[in-house]
Amino acid sequence: MRELFIRIFFKRREKYWWINLLIPIISVILALISGAIFIKATGRSPLLAYKYLFGASGLFPGPFWKRHFAEMLLYSSMFISTGLAFAIAAKGGLFNIGAEGQFIMGGIVAVYFGYARPFASMPTFLHLTIIFIMVMIVGGGWGAIAGYLKAKKGIHEVITTIMLNWIALYLIQAWLVTGPMQAKETGTGIVTGTPYISQTARLPKILPGTRLNISIIIIIIVTYLVWYLFYRTTLGYEIRAIGHTLIFDMEAPKASGIDVNKRIIQTMFISGAVAALGGGFMFSGILFKYPPVFKCGFGFDGIAVALIGQNEPIGVFLAGIFIGALRAGATSVQLAHIPKSFPSILEGLTVAFIALRELIRYWLIKLAQSQKSAPVEAEKGAK
Template identity: 65%
Template sequence: MKEVFQRVFIHRREENWWMNILVPITSIIIALIVGAIFIASTGRDPILAYKLMFGASGLIPGPYFKTPFAEMLLYTALFVSTGLAFALPARAGLFSIGAEGQFIVGAITAAFFGYWKPLYNLPSIIHIPIILVMVMIAGGIWGLIAGYIKAKKGINETIVTIMLNWIAFHLIEGWLVTGPMAADVATNVSGTPYVSPSARLPIILSGTRLNISILIMLFVIYLSWFLLYRTVFGYEIRAMGYTAITNMEAPKIGGINTERRIMQIMFMGGAIAALGGSFDVLGSSGQFPPVFGGGYGFDGIAVALIGGNEPVGILFSSILIGALRTGATAVQLARIPKTFPTIIEGLIVAFIALEELIRFLLTKLLIRKKEGVA
């Protein structure tokens, strides 16, 4: 059983493979402890704050469990999309932070094909797949732009993706939503028109907003895992990531077309991030609003780092961050700002960044414990 778990979820053959799980868990625990110290220093009760936050997070069953659970899974789907959008290029040695722009591109594409008259009256079983395909193509192209510039011109992908984020934001929110795609003034609607009922994602838990977005992303997680660890493409991507510090010279010598792989993985990352944007439009808001509540692309970086850039790890880290966001409002009952869970996220990422130090301390502690037993 241990060998199966190690092969499916960890993919590392070192003797102490379990340390790769223990380190992020320890980082999360330390972050919660530090957060509790911060709360206590303000004269408030940290135990009450955590009880309120996790009680409303959707993780702990209770009398009002259904709605928080649904909201937590909605957040999870969005964070998985942007987390994978960062993690897949990262496995190829790329530092792409363009998920925010790709997310927005996906949202506006979903809005357009959701209300476009030629598709408006199609059955949902046809309309939704068409929208999602177009969303992935649009987001993928947005990611491919950065991949092409990186592969062909050697320009740093971080700089290019930052620029593309701002281009997407101003092009869409500053022009399309207020200009060509604006709703008719007579409808008294701000932003784009509402999408067709046939474009709305089906609800899978009655009495809540939970839709099929989480099922789609679970499938995408499996595909990402299969791609990375069961295909030649994934092997080449990981080889590029391992040798990125030496400009991927070893894979090039081995016959890997690194330029093509860079463009392909950036396209995939953009397509997955755009899916998240479509979920927000087709599931929650029903339109592209005049002011888009973004930030998911940058949250995806934290999600990917906590999950170790592993597809399965990203699922669990997305659930954690989704739970923190869901329970954020509840902490106000303890006179704590609802932004406090965001501080916890930052602390977790900070301690994840100290991975080697935490790994060293845990190793020393375990060695000392073994010596004591001996």
């Protein structure tokens, strides 16, 4: 019975494969319409709000377009990083809620290796290579802890990744930044965070006059590598096999010779490593030091990015660009007397409609079937 259900279920989805492309687009449109209704209810102009929002998003040419475009890509690289991290785990049937902790662990590692004396005199390329290798190792290891506890002890990864988020936060902000990694005392008694990283540890800029750096190029390469991993390698096939069968029969992949426990740990390691990249982008490309208090949020936004992109690498990349555009225009939307948190509301609405994807899929399939049956009914009527 289970095999029959899977065969019918996936056959039906393959027949209407194009619906998967439409669902995120429809969800975004419905979110924009709902957002317009909320704005109108407050007595403001939805058209004016969207004009300022998308005018400063970098998606469309306009005043200061170069700067807006750069900011959009700059933030998109971090959203894509954490979105890919969640998607990688999801492909393996896992829920990595710990991208937040992995992100900041990657950030603190980037800062340490960025200012530490033995590395500060290295050439830029070598210095950055060492930094990002260490960032991915530490971030991957942080994710692998949850993978190990899942594989060996049966502890659900949602619980462990949430706990690891808090451990990472207090490890960094309550000890490292105010203790061994704190900058030299200035005499004011004010905690200033870590020292600034050296010039050789900073990501090179690629668009003069803006903050845009090579992080967007790196994340494009990483997106391709994640796609290649899943659809062109044995490891990716086995990860997807575990993810597809996890809800039906955990013994099925084991019977096929797949070392499930090993693959779970590897999946969480890769997921954590990709999430940590975003932290490296933030501190090697934007902040250049770890402040006493750092409000992140990119890890949780990555969940939304992955859901909008339906856990597919290309979809996650496009969703990350969309969320980055919303954040780039967040400040400008205040010119329409709308709070700068409004883009976050749009993000939440989009995810809410994505959650209704099965209902949207059902409507679209019914619509497609009615369109196909209409000519047949017309021919019968003519006869």
